[in-house]
Amino acid sequence: MTKFRTIKLVLLILLAPAALAQNLQRSMQSFTDKGEHLEVVTNDGRYLIKPYSDKIIETSFIPNGERFNPESHAVVLAPSKLKTQVKVSVAGIEYAIAGMLVSINKSPFQISYAYKGKPLISEKNGYAKKDGAEVLDFNLDASEALYGAGARALGMNRRGHRLPLYNKAHYGYEERSSQMNFSMPLVFSSKMYGIHFDNAPIGFLDFDSRKENVLAYETISGRKTYQVIAGDSWEDIAANYTSLTGRQPLPPRWAFGNFASRFGYHSETEARSILDKFTAEQIPVDAIIFDLYWFGKEVKGTMGNLAFDTDNFPQPKKMMADFAAKGIKTILITEPFILTTSGKWNEAVQKNILATDKNGQPFTYDFYFGNTGLIDIFKPEAKEWFWNIYKELNNSGVAGWWGDLGEPEVHPSGLQHQGGSADQVHNIYGHNWAKLIADGYHKDFPAQRPFILMRSGYSGSQRFGMIPWSGDVNRSWGGLRPQPEIALQMGMQGMAYMHSDLGGFAGANLDDELYTRWLQYGVFQPIFRPHAQEEVAAEPVLREQKIMALAKTAIELRYRLLPYNYTLAFENNQQGLPLMRPLFYEEPHNEKLFAVSDSYLWGHEFLVSPVLKAGAKEAQVYFPVKNNWFDFYTDQQYTGGSTQMVALQAEHIPVFVRGGAFIPMSRTIQNTSHYSSRELDLHYYHDAAVKTGQGKMYDDNGETPQAFEKGAYGLLQFSSAVKRQQVLISLSSKNGQHYQDVDRTLSLVLHNIQSKPHRVLLQNKALDFVWDENKKLVSVKLVWRKNTKPVVAISFRK
Incomplete structure (x- = not known):
């Protein structure tokens, strides 16, 4: 009106x-x-x-x-x-x-x-x-x-x-x-x-x-x-x-790979040694994260230096360039605290970039790391000063940022910021810190997607590309158990990339089963980042051979799922959908699911049930009612709406695929610099109850900000139809005007095919196929020519 x-x-x-x-x-x-x-x-x-x-x-x-x-x-x-x-x-x-x-x-x-x-x-x-x-x-x-x-x-x-x-x-x-x-x-x-x-x-x-x-x-x-x-x-x-x-920008594609991380790498020599071990063991890795020691030899007294310690990192530019040549990105930790003993204290005071007391003097106080001031993230001159540090390091080869202690960890009520007291702006400090970095990239590095890992934020922080993690969780089964809940809740609240330090962070607990189960869960959470205090290694290359092999299997699966996972990121970017979704998303009126977090949906097509208890031999799993579900590893079928006991395996956690789903997968690669959508495995989970099915896969160069809006994308579309004695698989693409389409080699695998096909046709021409009677699989290899819409027809005798 x-x-x-x-x-x-x-x-x-x-x-x-x-x-x-x-x-x-x-x-x-x-x-x-x-x-x-x-x-x-x-x-x-x-x-x-x-x-x-x-x-x-x-x-x-x-x-x-x-x-x-x-x-x-x-x-x-x-x-x-x-x-x-x-x-x-x-x-x-x-x-x-x-x-x-x-x-x-x-x-x-x-x-x-x-x-x-x-x-x-x-x-x-x-x-x-x-x-x-x-x-x-x-x-x-x-x-x-x-x-x-x-x-x-x-x-x-x-x-x-x-x-x-x-x-x-x-x-x-x-x-x-x-x-x-x-x-x-x-x-x-x-x-x-x-x-x-x-x-x-x-x-x-x-x-x-x-x-x-x-x-x-x-x-x-x-x-x-x-x-x-x-x-x-x-x-x-x-x-x-x-x-x-606000919606989350697409992270760089490398963010969906494996990270080498611990608290922390003390020197360039140590970092190079770790990455060499990943190469030797052929365990994929995309990034290395440097904790506090990049700017100081000790944990205490050095925070705020914000510059490489040249004794232990004598050639940081060359080090980062060497890593980048291998497809490995460098991520540095930063904090908003400038200690009075740091190399930048006098500069911070002189340039008036610190929060103050009520008399306008820098507010100093003690906390774990030393006597400190706090950058006033709300002051224009402080934002400019802080961003210039990021800018210089980015130009030196840093590819991503870790913002730690951004609650801020210690924030006295008497401290004054421009625009309000500590208590008035406390909860938006990390939010504005992420905004500072996002705005800086938009201005000075417009062709680069930022990676902003942060521990604290506010409503809407997702629009700055903030990637949150769940803090310093104990390295224990008790620490693992709430992780799905935390991630599911945060995904509902817009922060879809909430994830945990895989394996747990706090404490020197060596528990191989816990470590393995946490990493297996990590395959189906937004960011795959083992991280811990260094007394017990977080990196799989430093674990005993049997555990390293299990970790390698999980990490390789993470990389093979990259086409599917990247498509989830696209859905989040365009529609705000969480990557991890509660079961009540599927059945919103089923009161029995309102409190469930020990199983969840990974995107629309996967049902995941992490192993959260030591020594467990079986798990009770509820299968959402709308579809039948297939074991991702064995293809065993489970009826939708049923609750069943599932035997547990050491090699993986229980994972199931929705009947009628398409799962695009890639080949095993050492890191995402070798990723290509020219070769794909496309898995279709046939269910006679699903007469038509649909799937998609989003593709871009993994680097360009707003690639979709700029038309620099490809959207591969898959559909199925069951007609009489035929299963039809149709392939098409909807590409942006600035996307270079390519011919693709496709390995099409149809699951749950109960009888040997009479023939398989591509555009009415016969194709060779492999029928595995025991596994009920049909495998077909084909070339999907660019700008075509092929149809694969799998026919059966009456």
Whole structure:
């Protein structure tokens, strides 16, 4: 509704149902439809209700005496021009936007939200001040499960907890951690809606800790703004939330390979030796990560040097160039702390790039690494200073960045940043640090995709290309068990590349079974990066022969799955879909799945069940109901909707493929510099119950930012059809105008073919094929000529 009108409403005291009679002290006095938003005046302030789309609506409350602050650190979506409608009744008003409906009860005042006729959530008391905090609270249904609040280890359903919104490292955590490096003011409900509280200062999210069916957001200050996000499916909700806060850019393709990493490599000689071992053992590796020792001989006293220690790294440019010539990227750790004993302390003070005390002097304090100041990431001069260091090192050959301790790890409340106190900006420090690097690449290295590994961030940090990890987890089975939960939760919240230090980080625990199972899980998580304290080796080339062989098998599979995994990254980039997805994405109304995290979907086609207990011989696996599933390693079929016991094997964890799925795979390579889509293995999992199937594979050069938007991409499309005594496999491609298509050699493998084909035809010409009666496989080799749409017909006798 675009017509500007103001309606003064007579205040009516109505007998409301008990569920609505929440706050008798609040009432609506008037409203104004301003076209792009609705303004509602209450006795204690005013509400601005603004639609962003037909599935996202924002509500802001401005208490009397305050001004509206329009600045959001999370939201990037521009509101769409939408047709709205206001309907007035004696009880209140209804504000309708396509599928979304906002209902406002006059007195007692209450706002409620619905989507396509289904109630989502309602304010309880709405805004209130309580115990020095500002609070927004909401009514919950008794049965809904709650997710969100960033990274925690609490169990998949986080209802019942009051969670601090304060990014904080938890060294050596295991199965339970209520406070970790990411604390995002974001909630998702099993009723299929989300609420994002769009405010940076610290506070709490209370997920009904008092068991009164109340959700509450508490903050020390700032905006009283939240967005309600609805959708028709979980995939739709993920797309809507990431359209609001931004989508993750495609990482460089090498990011999906294996990394050599530990805390840490002390010298160039040590680093070269490790990489030589990977080559000798023919274990694929794409990058090496340097921890603290690249800038200092000791852990303490050197942080902030931000320059190679030339004693142990005498020729860093040559070292990195030599690595790059072998296809291996160099990643350096950086921290935002400048120690008073570091080589850059005087420069940092002189150039005024540090956070200050209330008198404007550099704020110094002690923490584990020494006496320190903190870079004020919010100051323009500090951003320029910090970026110039990154820029110089990038020009020297550094290919990626690790931002550590970015909560910040120690951040005294008395410290002042430009634009706010430590507590006001604490949770967006890492977010703005990632933005600094992303913006710098966009300006100075526009042809290079950044790699930004960071421990802490905020809502929307994904749009800067931030790749988060789950912190300093204990090297134990208790440390492994919550990792799927953490990654699944963060994927739901836009941070789809959440992953763990494979093998565990903290402690000198040598447990070969744990190490192996963690790496096998790592094949099916977003980033494959073994990393640990150096007392026990994280690198597979330093483990005993049997364990190294198992690790090598896992790493080689990771590389063979590169076409599939890279396509998942493309889906995330374009649609906001997580790479790891909870089972309730598949069955959103199955309450038994609301708390499940020990099995998950890897993309759409894989079901993965990590081994999370020592000595386990079998695992209970639920198979989602929509399809039959096939063991990835044996092709054994499992019926959708069933729960079955699966025997465990030392060589791999249980992995299953959806009936009707296409899985594109590549050949084993030493690193992604040797990757080519000219030779592919395409696996099709035939299921007679699936009459038509579809798949795809995204391809680009692995380097160009926004390759899809620039038309520098190929999208290979696969489809299947079952017709009488035939299985038809159709191949086509949809290529951008700047993509150079090529002829491809394709090894097509059809699984679950119960009888020997009578013949196999390509464009009506006979093809040689191999029929494996024991494994029920049909294998065909063909050349897929560029710019053609071949059809392979597998025919059977009647």
